[in-house]
Amino acid sequence: MEFFDTKKNWSETNIRVGRSWKLDELRIKSNVDLHKLWYVLLKERNMLYTMEHECNEQTRLFPNPERIDKVQESMNNIETVIRERNIAYYKLETGETGERPVEDVLNLFGLPEKYNKQEYYIPQFMNSRWVRPYLEHGYINSLAVKKFYRLYKEKQYNEVRKARNRDFNHVQQLLKRFPNMDMEKLKAEYPNVDIEKAKRTKKARGHYMPLY
Known part of the structure; x- marks a missing residue:
């Protein structure tokens, strides 16, 4: 029966649960505690999968499906912490990470x-x-692969060019609507746009004498 939730939650539509385990909280725990916590989360995940399947079979709403995501996120964080410790151990003992090259x-x-x-x-x-x-x-x-790679690089270049033109046109409209805006914040928001060049365009001037 550990594959099923407690009976008092079978008829509930909303179950109050906590958040997932964070990396900073897991880093201060020992390997024994992480090992125990892993199996607790594994049993919880199996139980949630069983309840989800049973609710689908009974055509009922599975309460709080985000519980599965929280458990999976906690298990991923445990694996991250264990991997960090293994890398640190192998670097100390052998000078290598111990990871697959x-x-x-x-x-x-x-x-x-x-x-x-x-x-x-x-x-x-x-x-x-x-x-x-x-x-x-x-x-x-082969010529086919070289042609594909050339067209692929051309597509990437066009995407970057179009994004740069969109930002430039947007900055022109901002200068037209708000001529007294803070230029330093505008440069920080759009670092790839030449603000001085955008000021000199006709689209940025509008129907007034510019202040710059």
Whole structure:
């Protein structure tokens, strides 16, 4: 019956619960306490999943579904704290993090990505399935991939350019409507916009003689 909530909550539509565990609160606890808390949260999560499934079977409203998110957030924070302690321990003992090494590689579309190294049963140079796309005339250097990468970079550039133009036009409208506004705050809000250039445009002047 530990997979089910207490019977007094079966007919409730709103159950008062607390918040999730924060990282600062978990960092001051011992490994034994974190181990116990992990299994308490694991049992709570299993119970909530069971009650959610039962409510769906009975076509009833599952009260406070955000409880599952709070429990999952607490479990993720525990894993973060344990990982921090493992990294600190391995750095002190061996000078390394103890984490699986990560390398920057290019995928089959020519885009950079993070690759977590792992063990294989054959060496890299003998793995023809992995090596073939990266050869001089392989798929990674083909005209199709180069064209895709060129169009992808062009799309990224256009997105940045359009965002910059939107900010510039917005600053012009602000200068037109509020000519006496604080320029320092405007520069802090839009650091990528040339405020002096926006002042000299016709859109920013409006129907009056500018003060600057």
